[in-house]
Amino acid sequence: MPPxxxxxxxxxxxxxxxxxxxAGGVGTRFWPWSRKRTPKQLLALAxxxxxxxxxxxxxxxxxxxENIIVVTAKHTRAAVAESLxxxxxxxxxxxxxxxxxxxxxxxxxxxVAAREPDGVMVVLAADHVIEPKGEFHRALRTAFSFADSGxxxxxxxxxxxxxxxxYGYIKAxxxxxxxxxxxxxxxxxxxxxxxxxRRYVKDGKYYWNSGMFAWKAxxxxxxxxxxxxxxxxxxxxxxxxxxxxxxxxxxxxxxxPGLDAVSIDYGIMEKSGRVAVLPAxxxxxxxxxxxxxxxxxxxxxxxxxxxxxxxxxxAADNVVASNGKPxxxxxxxxxxxxxxxxxxxxxxxxxxxxxxxxxxxxxDRGLDKLL
Amino acid sequence: MPPxxxxxxxxxxxxxxxxxxxAGGVGTRFWPWSRKRTPKQLLALAxxxxxxxxxxxxxxxxxxxENIIVVTAKHTRAAVAESLxxxxxxxxxxxxxxxxxxxxxxxxxxxVAAREPDGVMVVLAADHVIEPKGEFHRALRTAFSFADSGxxxxxxxxxxxxxxxxYGYIKAxxxxxxxxxxxxxxxxxxxxxxxxxRRYVKDGKYYWNSGMFAWKAxxxxxxxxxxxxxxxxxxxxxxxxxxxxxxxxxxxxxxxPGLDAVSIDYGIMEKSGRVAVLPAxxxxxxxxxxxxxxxxxxxxxxxxxxxxxxxxxxAADNVVASNGKPxxxxxxxxxxxxxxxxxxxxxxxxxxxxxxxxxxxxxDRGLDKLL
Numbered sequence: 125m126p127p128x129x130x131x132x133x134x135x136x137x138x139x140x141x142x143x144x145x146x147a148g149g150v151g152t153r154f155w156p157w158s159r160k161r162t163p164k165q166l167l168a169l170a171x172x173x174x175x176x177x178x179x180x181x182x183x184x185x186x187x188x189x190e191n192i193i194v195v196t197a198k199h200t201r202a203a204v205a206e207s208l209x210x211x212x213x214x215x216x217x218x219x220x221x222x223x224x225x226x227x228x229x230x231x232x233x234x235x236v237a238a239r240e241p242d243g244v245m246v247v248l249a250a251d252h253v254i255e256p257k258g259e260f261h262r263a264l265r266t267a268f269s270f271a272d273s274g275x276x277x278x279x280x281x282x283x284x285x286x287x288x289x290x291y292g293y294i295k296a297x298x299x300x301x302x303x304x305x306x307x308x309x310x311x312x313x314x315x316x317x318x319x320x321x322r323r324y325v326k327d328g329k330y331y332w333n334s335g336m337f338a339w340k341a342x343x344x345x346x347x348x349x350x351x352x353x354x355x356x357x358x359x360x361x362x363x364x365x366x367x368x369x370x371x372x373x374x375x376x377x378x379x380x381p382g383l384d385a386v387s388i389d390y391g392i393m394e395k396s397g398r399v400a401v402l403p404a405x406x407x408x409x410x411x412x413x414x415x416x417x418x419x420x421x422x423x424x425x426x427x428x429x430x431x432x433x434x435x436x437x438x439a440a441d442n443v444v445a446s447n448g449k450p451x452x453x454x455x456x457x458x459x460x461x462x463x464x465x466x467x468x469x470x471x472x473x474x475x476x477x478x479x480x481x482x483x484x485x486x487x488d489r490g491l492d493k494l495l
Numbered sequence: 496m497p498p499x500x501x502x503x504x505x506x507x508x509x510x511x512x513x514x515x516x517x518a519g520g521v522g523t524r525f526w527p528w529s530r531k532r533t534p535k536q537l538l539a540l541a542x543x544x545x546x547x548x549x550x551x552x553x554x555x556x557x558x559x560x561e562n563i564i565v566v567t568a569k570h571t572r573a574a575v576a577e578s579l580x581x582x583x584x585x586x587x588x589x590x591x592x593x594x595x596x597x598x599x600x601x602x603x604x605x606x607v608a609a610r611e612p613d614g615v616m617v618v619l620a621a622d623h624v625i626e627p628k629g630e631f632h633r634a635l636r637t638a639f640s641f642a643d644s645g646x647x648x649x650x651x652x653x654x655x656x657x658x659x660x661x662y663g664y665i666k667a668x669x670x671x672x673x674x675x676x677x678x679x680x681x682x683x684x685x686x687x688x689x690x691x692x693r694r695y696v697k698d699g700k701y702y703w704n705s706g707m708f709a710w711k712a713x714x715x716x717x718x719x720x721x722x723x724x725x726x727x728x729x730x731x732x733x734x735x736x737x738x739x740x741x742x743x744x745x746x747x748x749x750x751x752p753g754l755d756a757v758s759i760d761y762g763i764m765e766k767s768g769r770v771a772v773l774p775a776x777x778x779x780x781x782x783x784x785x786x787x788x789x790x791x792x793x794x795x796x797x798x799x800x801x802x803x804x805x806x807x808x809x810a811a812d813n814v815v816a817s818n819g820k821p822x823x824x825x826x827x828x829x830x831x832x833x834x835x836x837x838x839x840x841x842x843x844x845x846x847x848x849x850x851x852x853x854x855x856x857x858x859d860r861g862l863d864k865l866l
Contacts, residue, residue, distance in 0.1 A: 454842035
C-alpha cells in the first residue's frame, strides 16, 4: 500500500494569532544577577540578549508584533520596555502583585478577546530556552491550527529525554482525530521521584510539562467561568473598565490584590475535560539554575564552562559568569562563581538550588540593595 | 647574692638614627590585588593603610622623618609618594631594575653616610607585620645602641614560635659581652624540612631570620668593600656623581642595570665574621600569602576570615578579600576568594603559594593589564 499522504493543516490567519508571554517570574536562583528589578527573564543568560528578547524573537514573524502581549510585574515595566522597544505600551500588562498564573492568563485572554474575538493564543514563558526556531514555528503552527479546530486546551509536551526530577510530567492518553498528532491527557503528574522518572522515560507515553499552552481566547474564558468563576467575574469586571482600549493601571492596582493566587495547572488544566497534549519536536529547557544554564556555554577541556575569560591552573568542572571580567581558578573543582558589580557568589555546583537561601539571608539582614 | 642591676644602654642621638625601608618587592602571591604598579607593600593587607605606611609609621618618632629612606622600583615612585606624602622626594631612591638586596642596601648606606658620616641605620622590609609597636621600639633602641657600640652586622632574630618551613633560620652562638643581649651567629640556615624545623624549635638556639638589620653605615660599607668589591666600586662611583645632595636619576639608570644581582645574605651576611643576632621580643610575620594575611582578619564562628560583608550558608574556613563588596558563600570550604575591579581569584587555600602560576599564565597569554 502506498503511504497515506500527510493531511494538510488548516492554517489560522495571521491577524488571529496571538502570543502571550508570561514574564512575571522572580528567579531568585539566579542571584546575584537576578534581583527584584532584573529577574531571570530580563538577564542575558542563554545568549547575548535577555531571555525575554529571545522569547519574543522566537515568535516574531509567526505572530504579528502588535499581537504579542507581555504580562509582567509593575516594577519591571521599564526593563521590559527597554528589552522590547518595538512593543506597544498597551501590550505590556503590569501586575501590581504576583497572583500566580491563572489571573495572569485570564487577564491576557480578555485582552486578546477584546482585540480579536476569534483570537487564538499561545502562552509562553519568558525564561525558557527552545531550539531550533524552525521546529518551534512548526509546532506553533500546528498548535494554532489544532486549537482553532476545536475547543481543546492544548499543552506542549516535551518528549522526556532523561529522567529529570525537576519537571512535572504529562501522561498522554488516546490519539485524537485529525492531522495534528495530539493526544488526550490521561494525567498531570507533579515532579516525580527518580525511580518514577526513570519509569516514565522508559514507558514512552510521558512528556515533560513545558508550561506552554495554546487555545482560543473564547475557550479558555469559558473554562475560567466554569472552574474559577469568582476569578473570572473579578477579571471581567476589571476588563469592563477599559478606556480607549486599555484597562487603566489604577483599576488593575485596585482589583489585582484581591484576586485568588492560583496556578492555571491546578485551577483549570487538572480539572477540565478538554485538555490535550501536543508532542513537541523542539529542544526545550526551563534552565532552573546556574548549573543548567551553563550547559549552554562553551567549555574548556577540563569542563570549566563560561562565556568570560578564564585563567585556569589545575581547575575542572567549574561554572563562571562574570560579565566579561577575567576570573582565575586555581586548584578548584565543581564550583559556581558568579560576579556582578555589587555582589559575588561562590557555591558548590550541587548546591545551586539553594541560592535562594542566600537571598533569604540577605533579606533577613536587611541588605535590601542585594534583593 | 642580690640580682645584678640591668646595665643601661648607651642611646644613639636621634639625628644619627636612620631607617632604610626596602620597598622593591614584586609580590605576585597577592595577585590579583598585587600588580607591577601596586606590589604587596603598596596594598592595605594588614590594616586600613598600605603595608609601607604601616612600616613607616612604626619607626616614626624613633627615627626623624627626614632620616627615613625608602628604596623602591622606579615605576612605583608615584605610589610610594602618595602613600607617604610627608616623605621628601630625595628620600625615595628609585631602582630602574631590581638587583636583589645587596645593591639596594649598599646604595642606601652611601645615602646615609653622605647625610651623616656617623649614621646608624636599621634596614626594614616594607611588607612585614610587626606587633606591638612599643616592643618594636625597644628592640630598635637596643639595636641602634648595639650597632653603634661596635662593628657588628646585627640581624633581628625572631624566636621561632612554630616549625615554619617558610622562613630561614639563624643559629645563635655564644652570648656577646655588654647589656644588649646579642649573640654571635653560628649559622644561617635556608628554609628547612619540617623535621629539621621541629628540631630547631625544640632546641631553643634557633631564630627566624627576619631579614631586618642594624649597623653603622661605615661598618656595612667596609663589608661591601671586603666581600663585594666590584659592587662597592660601582656604587661609590654612582654616589660620587651627586648634584645638590642627590644622585640624578639618569645616573642611577645608567649604572644600575650593570650591577650584580646578589642578596645581602649571600653576598655579605654569610661571609662576614662580624655578624650578631639580637633576639626580638615582638611578634613578626612576613605574611607570604593570602592565607597568612587572613590570620590578621576577623573570623566568624565557622572560620571564614574576611574584612568584607559575607553572606554564609553552610560554608567554613574560607578567606575572602573583596574591597568591601558583599560575597556570598554557599556550601564551600577552604577557599581563597579575592576580588578587585578587573579580576577575580578563586583558589584552594593550600594552593595559595601557586598564585604566581596564574600570573605567569596571564603573562604567557599577553594579558598585560592583569600584570
